[in-house]
Amino acid sequence: MPLRPSNHLTLNRITMATPAIQVENISKRYGKNVLALNQVSLEVGQGELFGLIGPDGAGKTTLIRILATLLLADKGYAAVNGWEVRRDYRQIRSHIGYMPGRFSLYQDLSVEENLHFFATIFGTTIKENYELIRDIYVQLEPFRTRKAGKLSGGMKQKLALCCALIHKPVVLLLDEPTTGVDPVSRKEFWEMLKRLKEKGIAILVSTPYMDEASLCNRVALIQKGAILSIDEPEKIVSGFDKPLLAVRTNDMYRLIHDLRDFESTHSAFPFGEFVHLSLNNPIWPEAIHAYLAGKQHTGIEIKPAQATIEDAFMELMTQGEMVD
Amino acid sequence: MVPAITADKLTKKFGDFTAVNQITFEVKKGEIFGFLGANGAGKTTAMRMLNGLSRPTAGQASVAGFDVYRQTEKIKQHIGYMSQKFSLYEDLTVKENIQFYGGIYGLPGREIRHQVKALIEGLGMQAFAGTLVKSIPLGWKQKLSFSIAIMHRPGIVFLDEPTGGVDPITRRQFWEMIYKAASEGMTVFVTTHYMDEAEYCGRVSIMVDGRIAALDTPRALKEQFGASSMNDVFLQLTRPKS
C-alpha cells in the first residue's frame, strides 16, 4: 500500500485538488468476529457537506474515529486534508474539529468555562475565532454561566459544536450530532452546518436518520461495515427504478402479507400510513385493487408513490443481501 | 366498548412547574396511538402516570379500566412496557431473558417453556437462543424486547422510543410486529420524539409544553397544517411563526 507524501510543510499550497478526506479500502476488525469496516472507500471534497448514513452498528463511528486519529485501521489508506492518519496524527489533531457521538463536554463546568477550556487547549481564544461561532453562540449566551450538564439536549449539541469549532478547524467530523435531539433542534443544527459549509469548512456528519440525507451535498449509505452507495441524495433516490405504489386498506397487517403474496410484487414494506409496493413489472393499479378486494380488504386506496431514500436504502440492502 | 385508556384533565406538577397540564384524550382498544413531543414536553411524565409509576396531581385517568390513583397494581398487571433503554439483561442469554420475564409476570413453568420455544421460533432467532443478549444485533434486541413485553398478553403495551437507530428494513419488521399485535386487539401506546415514527400510528397526539397541542390521524394533521410530513407538522406547532 503506497503512502502518500505528507503535506504538512505545504499547507499553504493545499488547493481544491487535495480532498478534505480521503479513505481508500479501509478495513477494521474488532476481535475475531466483528468486521466493523470492510474495504471502505470515499472522498470528501473541500467545502463539502458529506453525510455518512446508516443504522447503529454500521461502522459510522469506527470510520469517524479512524479519521479523528483515535483508532488505527487494520488495512487501507486514510488522510484528512492530505495528512495521513497514522503518521501525521498530530497535524490532524490540531486542525480538525471532532464531536463524538455522545455528549462529551464537562458537565460540571459552565458553558463559558467549557468553551474557554477548549479554546485554550487548542492554543487560541474565544475572541480570536468568535466570528465563526457567533451565530451559534448567541443562542447559548443567555445560559453562559449555566453548567453544561443542566442544558437541554439541543443546547448541549450547540455547545459541543461551538467547542469543536473554536479553533477554526479545516475539517469537521461529527458523529451522530442529531441523535436523540428533538426535531426543532435537529433542524436548527442542520441550518448551522449549512452555514459552516458556506464558510468553506468540509464537514463529514454521520446520522442514522435517513431523512437527513437530502440536507447533504453527497451521502454514503453504509450498512454492516460496507458502503452501499455514494452519490448525491437525489441521484441515489432516482437510482430506484422499479415502479412504486402506495397502498392502504383498513387492515394494515393483513395488507402487508397479502401484497407479498401477490405475483408481481418485488417488495412490500410499511411506509407510514401506506405500504410501499414495488413491482417487478408495471401493472395497472386496478389489477391490484381487484386482487385486494378479492382478499376481503376494505377502504382500498392505491396511488403512485415517489421513492424516498429509505426505499433506495432497503433496495440496496436487499441486493447486497445485508438483511439480518 | 370500554376505551383502553382515558385521560381527563390529567395534570402533574413538580413544585411550581407544571410538567403535564390538563391533558384529555382517549385511546380505543386495538389502536396504535402515537404520543409525540420534544424532550421535556411532558411525554415521559404523562406516560408514568398512566403506568401507575407516578401519582397525578389532578384530573382523572384510567388504563384498561383501572383507576390510576387507586388501582396502580392492577394496571401494572394488565400492561406491557418496553423502554428505550432495553429492559433486557445484557449478560443473560436470549433464552434466559425470556425465562426471567416469564417468571416476573408469574407465568406457570409449563407456559414459560412453551413461550421460550414459541417466541424464539416466532422471531426466527433459533441461532441466537443461547447467545448473550449483549452480542446480538440491535434490531434483534428491539424485536425481542417487544416480544417479551407482550409475552403475558397484556391488553395495552407502552413503547417508549422504540425504534431508534436500526436499519430501515429492521424498523419495518418491528412495525409489522406492532401491526400484528394491534390486529389481535392489543392497544399500542408509542411515545417518541422521532416524527418519522408517527406516520405509522393510527392517531397521534403532539405535546408541547405540557399540553396536547394537536390530536388526530397523521393524514388529517398533515392536511390541517398543509404539511408534507409529521416532521413539518411538529415544526409548525413548536415554532409557529418562522
Added chain:
Amino acid sequence: MKQFGIFIQKELFHILRDRRTLFILLGMPMALVLLFGFAITNEIDNARIAILDQSKGEMSQEITQRLVASGYFLIDENLQEVAQIEQHFRQGKTKMAVIFPSELQENMRRNLPTQIQLIADATDPNTATTLINYASAIIGQYVQEQARGQAMPMLIRTEVKMLYNPRLKSVFMFVPGVMTVILMLVSAMMTSIAITREKELGTMEVLLASPLKPAMIIVGKVIPYILLALANTVVILLLGTFVFGMPVRGSLALLGLECLLFVIAALSLGILISTRTDSQQVAMLISLMVLMLPTILLSGFIFPIESMPKVLQVISNIIPAKWFIIILKNIMLKGTGAEFVWKESLILAGMTLFFIGVSVRNFKIRLE
C-alpha cells in the same frame, strides 16, 4: 504553558465542585486520626487488676503504688487468699492479678532471688501480653532503684528499656500508618478514578483528538491531587503533634520530601490502574483491593511484619507503604537524617520509576 494552566484550573473546578467528595477527602484524614487516637487503640488504660499481698510490707505497697501511678492499672480489689484469684477472673472483673509472696521483704533485703507472680487473663492474648510487659517493666525498674547504691552480686539481669517510645504509645504507630493510608487513598485511588471518569464521560476522546500531549493530560490531572495529598499530610501531622503529642524529631524538610516521593509513587500506581481500566467502578475496586488492603495489612501498620509468615514477609517488600512507614518512623521518632533512610528512599524511588515507566508504556494515544 497556557494549556497546562487551564487544564489544572479545570481539574480544580472538578474537585471543588464535587463538594461531597471534597468533604470526604479532607474530612476523612481527620476522622481516621481521631478515631485511631481515641477509640481504636491497643493501648492499656486503667486495666483492672487485683492484688494479693501476702508480704504486707513497705515494698509491696510501694510497687502497688507505682503500678497505679503509671496510669495503666486500677486496683479492683485487694484479695485475701489464693483461692479468690480464680473466682475473680471468672467474674471477668479483673485482667491481671499481682501476687506478692510473704518472703518478699526479707528476700529483697538479703539479695536473694525472689518471685512476684503475675497472672493475666489470656482470653485476650494481646492485652494480657501488654499488661504483663508493662507490669514487669514497672516492677523491674523499682527493683533496680532499690538495689542502687547497695553492693550488688554479679548477677546477669535483663534490662528492659523502651527506646523512642518509652510509654509505648500507640499513637506513634498509627500516625505514620494513617498518613500512609490516606496518601495512598487520595493519590492512587482518586487519580485512577479521575482519569477513568474522563474515559467514561467520553471527554477523554475529545482530549485525545486535540493537540494536547498525553503526558500533559496525565500530569495536569495529577497535580491537583498532589496538592490535596500534601494538604492532608499537614493536617495529619498537626493533629498528631498537637492532639496526641506525637514528636517529629527529624528534619521537617526531609519529611516533606519523603512524603512527596511516596505521593508520586502512589500517583503513578493510580495512573497505571487507569491505563488498564475504562470504568470508575473497576478503578475503585482495583485501588481498594490491590492497593489499600496491602497498605493496611502488609505494611506493618497494623500487624508487625516480623510476626508474619515468611511468605507474607517477602511479599511485604513490594508494598511501597512498608518502606514509607519505615522512613516515617525513622524521621519522626528516631530523628534520623537522610543517611539512615536513603536505602528505603531509593527503593521507593525505584518503584516509582518502574510504575511510571509501565504507565507510559500502557498509556494509549488512541482509543485502543
